[in-house]
Amino acid sequence: MPLTPSSTRDLLAALGHTPKRYLGQNFLVDGNIVRKSLELARLAAGDTVVEIGPGLGTLTSALLEAGADVWAVEMDRALAQHLRETLAPRFPAHLHLLEGDAIDHPLANLPAASAAAGFKVIANLPYAISTPWMDAVLSGPLPERLVLMLQQEAAQRYAALPGSKTFGAISIFLQSAYEIAPGHKVAAACFHPRPEIESYLLHLVRRPPAFVFDPATKTLIRACFQQRRKQIAALLRGRLPDDGTAWLAGLAEFDLTPRARPEEIPVAAWQRLHAA
Numbered sequence: 001m002p003l004t005p006s007s008t009r010d011l012l013a014a015l016g017h018t019p020k021r022y023l024g025q026n027f028l029v030d031g032n033i034v035r036k037s038l039e040l041a042r043l044a045a046g047d048t049v050v051e052i053g054p055g056l057g058t059l060t061s062a063l064l065e066a067g068a069d070v071w072a073v074e075m076d077r078a079l080a081q082h083l084r085e086t087l088a089p090r091f092p093a094h095l096h097l098l099e100g101d102a103i104d105h106p107l108a109n110l111p112a113a114s115a116a117a118g119f120k121v122i123a124n125l126p127y128a129i130s131t132p133w134m135d136a137v138l139s140g141p142l143p144e145r146l147v148l149m150l151q152q153e154a155a156q157r158y159a160a161l162p163g164s165k166t167f168g169a170i171s172i173f174l175q176s177a178y179e180i181a182p183g184h185k186v187a188a189a190c191f192h193p194r195p196e197i198e199s200y201l202l203h204l205v206r207r208p209p210a211f212v213f214d215p216a217t218k219t220l221i222r223a224c225f226q227q228r229r230k231q232i233a234a235l236l237r238g239r240l241p242d243d244g245t246a247w248l249a250g251l252a253e254f255d256l257t258p259r260a261r262p263e264e265i266p267v268a269a270w271q272r273l274h275a276a
């Protein structure tokens, strides 16, 4: 599989494929990043891995060559066809390729039994879907580890702390389930074509135990952050049977009052909120 800008360009030309911007087609052309991704994921032979957007198969082939069982979902029909013709015959028992949208199939149709046995996600994500996809994954079953190439700005939002302007619902959902381990900034030269935005290799390790919010509480928290300049007491009024009085009283433990704004409230306090 191609691992240099020139071999990637040659393959794209041979396929008659022009990278599609709306599908975030910035292909990896740097072997070090591929190796680093496998290393951060502690990839071992026999691991089950979900990959989103295998594209030309650069990361996918490295995963398969390392002995992983790969469940991948690719939306681009021509690229999926290319993988079916080239990579699938080499790894017939280990590549499970789905042509479709990762938003509809966030875990590439990984069977429930394989998910329950433990799996990882390693992917160079299409940037446009990173947050809705992450939100879907956080509903469970949860991967043990994720190593994700992302837009740096998205990685900053996921890792944001209370008090920061980028702290939001996704930061709360993600940090409740995962620890953010050290990752890496990635240069635009590691991709073809080069993206205009900065990229980051994010490394997430599932917490023991991981906290998963129920759907109603997620909806409530998202609604609070849609009006992040309002005070939390006003935001909860009419949305909880007691208008949130009991939960608001508990904010004192965090040195906060009902006048706090959503972005000031720590993750541990949000975990005590129950909308249902």
Ligand SMILES: C[S@@+](CC[C@H](N)C(=O)[O-])C[C@H]1O[C@@H](n2cnc3c(N)ncnc32)[C@H](O)[C@@H]1O
Residues within 6 Å of the ligand: 023, 024, 025, 026, 027, 028, 029, 052, 053, 054, 055, 056, 057, 058, 059, 073, 074, 075, 076, 079, 100, 101, 102, 103, 124, 125, 126, 127, 129
């Ligand atoms: C950033 S590229 C990564 C390609 C390849 N994994 C690599 O690292 O070179 C993103 C890939 O995701 C695919 N893609 C975009 N949106 C998708 C979606 N909603 N569902 C599944 N795949 C998608 C693109 O066609 C592209 O192949």
